[in-house]
Amino acid sequence: MPTIQEELDRRQLLYSLLMPVMNIYVPGLDKGKALYFLFVKTESTTPGGLPARPVLTSYYNSHHFRHRPFDPYNNYTSPTAAILCPDSHQSMYAQMLSGLLHRLEVLRVGAVFASGLLRAIRFLQLHYRSLAADISDGSLSFDQVSDPSIRSAVAAFLRPDPALADLLIRECGSGDWAGIVTRIWPNTKYLDVIVTGAMAQYIPTLEYYSGGLPMACTMYASSECYFGLNLRPMCRPDEVSYTIMPNMGYFEFIPCDESTAAAPATAVDLTEVEEGKEYELVITTYAGLYRYRVGDILRVTGFHNAAPMFRFVRRKNVLxxxxxxxxxxxxxxxxxxxxxxxxxxxxxxxxxxxxxxxxxxxxxxxxxxxxxxxxxxxxxxxxxxxxxxxxxxxxxxxxxxxxxxxxxxxxxxxxxxxxxxxxxxxxxxxxxxxxxxxxxxxxxxxxxxxxxxxxxxxxxxxxxxxxxxxxxxxxxxxxxxx
Missing domain, CATH: 3.30.300 (GMP Synthetase; Chain A, domain 3)
Known part of the structure; x- marks a missing residue:
């Protein structure tokens, strides 16, 4: 998908709205840290010499993220060097270790997708003994993390803590993983993960590991375009609706009953959608996509003032x-x-x-x-x-x-x-x-x-x-x- 520098500015604006909305429902998030498992993927190069990379990799490698000013509402436990390491094992190990060392300050735990958070819990199941040994000794194992920038970043706050190491062995070694998130990070108020669409299949497992913590789906986005916000982020996963921000692009909607008819589909704009009906999303972006069919099927669930709210129903044709x-x-x-x-x-x-x-x-x-x-x-x-x-x-x-x-x-x-x-x-x-x-x-x-x-x-x-x-x-x- 084509993108331009100005698109990062626009997406940063949407990111900046997430915490003001969340703070209405969960106050005090500026008093602690967020344990988010964030990762980059390997980049490639097009025949024309342009970098090609996933949209989140592009954002994490951008000036907006690398040189972001301190924000008490977005204070991550993970060092930036760990997030930007393309080696998934080293990145995960360092992020998990950092999250454990700051466990009493963690107020929310999350990942981009529900599957990513479950992958982190599985990593903890497999490596808690090695993590406990590093915490007890106050040193980072070279066998687990060799990246110099990560080792330097973690060294700034890694100190011997035998009591924490013993707690980790006791909690993870008991064989009982029900509620493990709140047992290790006891001040966690909610999980920040996408659990709509295909990710809904992970809800029961997340409830088991978290002890029933609420799950917040804060925003609706894709590689092609960022769309909007969930203005009621603490609602149940099956009630999540997103309000589309009209400044992110130009949005049109193909009524689903018309898109499958013999006659050409007739798209309507944001002001013409009707509550209760389903539509296929069409976007025109500042970066150059013109009337692009994203493949998402949305249902209008109501209105925030005059702005329609949409529930994600399914991906068209995705099995x-x-x-x-x-x-x-x-x-x-x-x-x-x-x-x-x-x-x-x-x-x-x-x-x-x-x-x-x-x-x-x-x-x-x-x-x-x-x-x-x-x-x-x-x-x-x-x-x-x-x-x-x-x-x-x-x-x-x-x-x-x-x-x-x-x-x-x-x-x-x-x-x-x-x-x-x-x-x-x-x-x-x-x-x-x-x-x-x-x-x-x-x-x-x-x-x-x-x-x-x-x-x-x-x-x-x-x-x-x-x-x-x-x-x-x-x-x-x-x-x-x-």
Whole structure:
């Protein structure tokens, strides 16, 4: 997505409004610190020599963030050097250590996405003993963090604290992780995470780890444009609505019933939307996007004065998402077709498939259910576990670069899993759908499933499971102009 320097100024203005709104509902946030797990990703270069990077990486590397003046309402525990380190392990270790050392000052805990906060908790589960050892000794292990700028920044406040180390071992080593956030950071008032859209799947897990802390979704934004604010940030996640700021771009809305009709869709502007109706968002930005269809479906829930408020309903055509990745039906279809070529020499083929974003483990991962068919008796033996493992690899290789970077560099997505189900499973799935009122003439196999009874049906028919034995290939693209 194209961006310009002035766009950072505009986005900084939106950031500056977050805490004044939050302070109405949670006063006193200037009296402590925020433990936010923030990360950058590796940059690349376009053929024309322009830097290409995720929007948040662009912001964190900007002058606005690097040289921001002290703000008591945005006083982070994480040193800037730790946030700007592209090595995700070193960055996470230093940010977690800093958060532990300032634990009694922490008033809010968060990450950009809910998945990012759960990833941090999983990191604590895996590394609390090493963190406790560093806290007890008052020194940062070189095996964990070798980056000189991080070591220098952490050294400014790292002192031996055996009592804190003992508390960490006691709380994390008990095996009981319910309410771990408030047990370690007892003054935490709320979680600051996005839990709308695909991130809603993480709400129960966050409630378990936080002991039921409220979750604040403060703003609505995308790589293309920042849109607006949640003016009631302490509402329940299923009640979150955003008020769009008209100075961030020019916004139009395609009524959903019209966008699927035979006639061309007719867009309306911000002043013409109607309460209760759903729209597809269209934007024209200062950075050069013209009438760009973002792919977000929004529902008008009411008005703040004369400004409409919108609830995020879903991403158009997106099937699977764990973190910042987005996989649509066409991409998943192409990946399955590519992977299934490996089993063709064995006289086998994929007759049906569906998928789910599995988030009961950290990190979450894609699960694809395959029903296989064997052609003839004269072919070679049935494909074995090693071949099906490689099908997982081929599937991942066919997915987009955001997914592969998350797997390789950030490790925020786990290895893809293929679950082979017994023959006839998808007929049973159709029978179940018809028993619930689906039309036999119009039934289509869902390419992604979220309904628990359907997942339970599929899992009860699994005959073998296979995981990708290695990460897919991913390298940042860097082009030479010579």
């Amino acid at each position: 699977l998402s764990i973190e910042s990745d987005k996989t649509d039906e066409a991409e998943l279809q192409a990946a399955v077709e590519r992977a299934s070529k490996l089993i063709e020499p064995y006289g086998a083929s994929v007759v049906e498939y569906t998928s789910q974003a599995y988030t009961k483990e950290i990190p979450g991962h894609y699960v694809i259910y395959w029903e296989l068919m064997k052609r003839g008796e004269g072919e070679r033996e049935t494909p074995g576990a090693e071949i099906l493992d490689m099908c997982c690899v081929e599937t991942e290789e066919a997915l987009n670069s955001v997914y592969r970077q998350s797997r390789v560099m950030d490790r925020s997505i786990g290895p893809l899993e293929i679950r082979v189900v017994r023959p006839g499973t998808f007929e049973e799935l159709m029978d179940y759908a018809i028993s619930r009122g689906a039309s036999i003439n119009q039934y289509k196999v869902p390419r992604c499933v979220t309904f628990s009874p359907i997942i339970e049906l599929l899992d009860s028919r699994v005959v073998s499971t296979h995981f990708s034995p290695r990460p897919p290939t991913w390298m940042p693209q860097r082009h030479s102009l010579t």
